[in-house]
Amino acid sequence: MMITIIIVKGTEASMRITKEKAAENRARVVAAADRLFREKGFDGVGVAELMGEAGLTHGGFYNHFASKDDLEAAACEAIFDRAVAKIEQVAATLEGEKRRLAFDDYRRRYVSKPARDATAANCPMVAFAGDVSRQSDALRETYARGLRAYLDAFARAGSQGQGGAQVRREALRRFSELVGALTLARSVAGADPDLSDEILAAASVD
Amino acid sequence: MMITIIIVKGTEASMRITKEKAAENRARVVAAADRLFREKGFDGVGVAELMGEAGLTHGGFYNHFASKDDLEAAACEAIFDRAVAKIEQVAATLEGEKRRLAFDDYRRRYVSKPARDATAANCPMVAFAGDVSRQSDALRETYARGLRAYLDAFARAGSQGQGGAQVRREALRRFSELVGALTLARSVAGADPDLSDEILAAASVD
DNA sequence: TGTACATCAGTGAACGCGCGTTCACTGATGTAC
DNA sequence: TGTACATCAGTGAACGCGCGTTCACTGATGTAC
DSSP states (O other), rough: OOOOOOOOOOOOOOOOOHHHHHHHHHHHHHHHHHHHHHOOOOSSSSSHHHHHTSSSGGGHHHHHHHHHHHHHHHHHHHHHHHHHHHHHHHHOOOOOHHHHHHHHHHHHTTTSSHHOOOOOGGOOOHHHHHHTTTHHHHHHHHHHHHHHHHHHHHHHSSSOOOOOOOHHHHHHHHHHHHHHHHHHHHHHHTOOOHHHHHHHHHHHHO | OOOOOOOOOOOOOOOOOHHHHHHHHHHHHHHHHHHHHHHHHGGGGGGHHHHHHSSSSSGGGGHHOHHHHHHHHHHHHHHHHHHHHHHHHHHOOSSSHHHHHHHHHHHHHOOOOOHHHHGGGOOOOHHHHHTTSOOOOHHHHHHHHHHHHHHHHHHHHHSSSSHHHHHHHHHHHHHHHHHHHHHHHHHTTTHHHHHHHHEEEEEEEE
């Protein structure tokens, strides 16, 4: 009796791909970067993991991006755009009382436990603040532009039309508080959950 | 004419060393870690750089430490001890008004430009908060213990003897604000110095 | 519309580099007698 | 106190691994005729 085993080589098709399909693949890589960079930091995610997450192999990365730095800057910009759009939505809420409610709601969500635990949907300021100083110049520029745009919108969202220096200072302090609370809460979430919750709770009152 | 060049092999003496000298060497490594980890983060400094900073070669590292993780935890603990001692000094300032002044002074220094730029003397909460979640369990434990001790002392330093829940919440918010402001200010110090200064200024009033 | 060929998004092996860690070796220190 | 030997803090080469990046190759797509 004879048993014949035929191994069919993967072949997986390394054929050329539709332009649309290629664009879709690129978008999937950016989407993976979007999630993973916020979750693990720029240096915590490799090119291979990124490509794997998008269902591709690492070799093709450079068909879409000049370097990992390049993708980092692209992802960072996209993430900031979305974050800015979100807070601008609050700033665009016209009526005084309604806007105040929307703003308070926004702030409460920001320092909530779900926000702390959803690291993949992390706020870019918190996700990247500690790392940017070690990244490329281009990324630092992108980050700084993003933060400025965000803070402007945040200050508008928190004001009631009046735009004095005092109001702006208050907004900056408020935002610093949110960032600090989320950062600290996350840093001890595993080892001292009670302290983590307490920090969040303190920042969400008022 | 003949020129003879004699190359004296470094020899640098790989002789055994006095116990005291060895302890001193170890201390120098810890001192380097103390400075460099705060400046560049745990992953931004290698064993070779650490040893070089202490005037040694990398091979001997494991005569003093079980692993890089081990040194990280040791350095982290030492850094926290010093930070906690510093804020406890403020908490130990007895008289009401004097203590308030000391506390306000402490806070103002914390978000000052010198503090922002002196990354090697960085506050451990700001230096490590973003990184701890990616480090070893032991380090996370050390960090959490340090943060709790620090916050307790900070709350005592900021209160006037009364110790209600409201006072504690207020202290946590205050500290979150300081950490957020310093973190954000530092993240854009290079690319947008005006914004950086503005964030610090906002957090230092009152 | 059909044919011939260049293009280029994929694949997966390989390169170079830096890192944490290990190792064989050295020789003055520290210890046992 | 003097001698003989084990110890152990150093050195510097080497290992193994993961990473960003490069490369030769593939073959359907897209284009030129």
